[in-house]
Amino acid sequence: MTISxxxxxxxxxxxxxxxxxxxxxxxxxxxxMIIGIIITVMxxxxxxxxxxxxxIYVQIFRNIPGASLLIFLVYALPNLQVIxxxxxxxxxxxxxxxxxxxxxxxMSGINAIGIGQIEAARxxxxxxxxxxRKVVIPQAVRFSILPMTNLLIAxxxxxxxxxxxxxxxxxxxxxxxxxxxxxxxxxxxxxxSAVMYCGTAVIIGQIGSYIDRKVRIVR
Amino acid sequence: MERNKDVLDKSLxxxxxxxxxVEKYYGEMHALKDIxxxxxxxxxxxxxxxxxxxxxxxxxxINRLETIKSGEIRIEGKKLPEGGKELAELRxxxxxxxxxxxxxxxRTILDNVMMGxxxxxxxxxxxVKKEALELLKRVGVDSQADKFPAKLSGGQQQRAAIARSLAxxxxxxxxxxxxxxxxxxxxxxxxxxxxxxxxEGMTMIVVTHEMNFARRVADRVVFMADGxxxxxxxxxxxxxxxxxxxxxxxxxxxxxx
Numbered sequence: 303m304t305i306s307x308x309x310x311x312x313x314x315x316x317x318x319x320x321x322x323x324x325x326x327x328x329x330x331x332x333x334x335m336i337i338g339i340i341i342t343v344m345x346x347x348x349x350x351x352x353x354x355x356x357x358i359y360v361q362i363f364r365n366i367p368g369a370s371l372l373i374f375l376v377y378a379l380p381n382l383q384v385i386x387x388x389x390x391x392x393x394x395x396x397x398x399x400x401x402x403x404x405x406x407x408x409m410s411g412i413n414a415i416g417i418g419q420i421e422a423a424r425x426x427x428x429x430x431x432x433x434x435r436k437v438v439i440p441q442a443v444r445f446s447i448l449p450m451t452n453l454l455i456a457x458x459x460x461x462x463x464x465x466x467x468x469x470x471x472x473x474x475x476x477x478x479x480x481x482x483x484x485x486x487x488x489x490x491x492x493x494x495s496a497v498m499y500c501g502t503a504v505i506i507g508q509i510g511s512y513i514d515r516k517v518r519i520v521r
Numbered sequence: 522m523e524r525n526k527d528v529l530d531k532s533l534x535x536x537x538x539x540x541x542x543v544e545k546y547y548g549e550m551h552a553l554k555d556i557x558x559x560x561x562x563x564x565x566x567x568x569x570x571x572x573x574x575x576x577x578x579x580x581x582x583i584n585r586l587e588t589i590k591s592g593e594i595r596i597e598g599k600k601l602p603e604g605g606k607e608l609a610e611l612r613x614x615x616x617x618x619x620x621x622x623x624x625x626x627x628r629t630i631l632d633n634v635m636m637g638x639x640x641x642x643x644x645x646x647x648x649v650k651k652e653a654l655e656l657l658k659r660v661g662v663d664s665q666a667d668k669f670p671a672k673l674s675g676g677q678q679q680r681a682a683i684a685r686s687l688a689x690x691x692x693x694x695x696x697x698x699x700x701x702x703x704x705x706x707x708x709x710x711x712x713x714x715x716x717x718x719x720x721e722g723m724t725m726i727v728v729t730h731e732m733n734f735a736r737r738v739a740d741r742v743v744f745m746a747d748g749x750x751x752x753x754x755x756x757x758x759x760x761x762x763x764x765x766x767x768x769x770x771x772x773x774x775x776x777x778x
Contacts, residue, residue: 427613
């Protein structure tokens with residue numbers, strides 16, 4: 303099939319798939335940021351068991367392949383009497399893994415702050431919570447805008463895991479499988495999805511650099 | 522030099538800062554050896570000595586940025602807590618000015634001064650802002666209030682850092698080599714602010730290499746070497762007639778250039 307044939311026949315589905323991919327991406331990324339911040343605060347807090355738990359989280363989810371995690375969620379959890387929808391399984395996988403990376407980027411952001419400001423915060427009488435909220439996390443986030451932009455793109459690509467489970471509506475990769483089992487779209491059907499992934503990535507990249515320029519801390 | 526303190530009352534008061542038999546180690550290194558020091562209200566104590574003598578370490582133990590192995594540190598008679606809420610609370614009463622300013626890089630100068638009172642002391646924003654602007658005016662950086670720290674010169678940053686500490690209404694101010702990171706032409710503007718503070722009756726402990734400042738402003742000079750306090754004296758006496766061999770050598774080495 304040519305591109306125009308594909309678009310005329312599956313155009314609506316592509317738009318739907320693009321929106322699904324966007325939705326998965328942004329929900330996953332928001333979840334990953336929240337969990338990433340929590341894990342990071344755990345990793346620098348004064349309570350040793352929490353620090354260790356945070357480190358263990360990162361070691362596990364940074365090193366587990368997304369497909370393995372998804373298979374575990376879909377096939378193993380029901381044996382533990384936990385039955386989740388396919389959509390939930392995909393989301394959990396695409397939140398937990400990027401969260402580990404988000405925490406790593408935030409940690410390097412924290413390291414960039416410098417011990418002096420931490421000492422200044424402590425000498426003003428800030429407790430750990432105030433210091434995190436007012437001094438550490440705001441700066442760590444600013445320092446990690448560019449890596450986080452990359453993480454957002456990586457998260458988008460990770461959502462292609464959704465193609466491995468029956469989902470309706472389908473994501474961009476899932477749609478390609480769907481088309482190619484019904485028609486002979488071949489590489490062309492992939493190409494359309496690829497253009498949509500790339501276009502999204504370019505937009506994310508632009509927004510990321512813009513935000514970075516806006517909030518960058520001059521030193 | 523007229524000071525806002527009641528000399529008659531002084532002997533009855535408990536010291537603002539008191540260290541007794543303080544010992545500190547960095548691994549094998551004996552960094553502080555049996556330190557005994559007492560600072561009265563309104564007193565300006567200048568710590569001097571060769572680098573590595575432990576004067577900065579001593580200064581930093583007073584708000585527990587450095588822990589100690591044994592001994593006792595009291596702030597207005599109250600033992601310095603080891604951690605937690607009590608330590609944080611006591612730290613609000615101890616101002617600290619660092620060699621490298623350490624302003625919060627992501628907030629404006631005005632925010633830097635306001636954060637302590639608002640976020641830690643939970644005071645109302647309006648009142649704090651008014652006071653912060655007055656403090657910035659007092660140290661001469663009010664025109665920079667809305668700029669970020671990196672836009673200011675070192676001298677301006679350090680004066681803003683002093684204002685940030687003052688905003689907490691501390692009982693004592695610690696200065697850990699406040700002019701050592703500054704270009705020569707900026708040292709004086711910071712020393713001027715510190716001199717003014719001293720004249721207003723602030724209790725100050727100052728680690729510095731500025732001998733002229735020590736001579737003019739200090740009530741007492743504490744000379745340290747190799748982790749011990751070797752000699753304590755009024756500045757005139759110390760600079761003209763040091764008792765210890767170690768202090769004489771130190772002063773000679775400075776006067777040589």
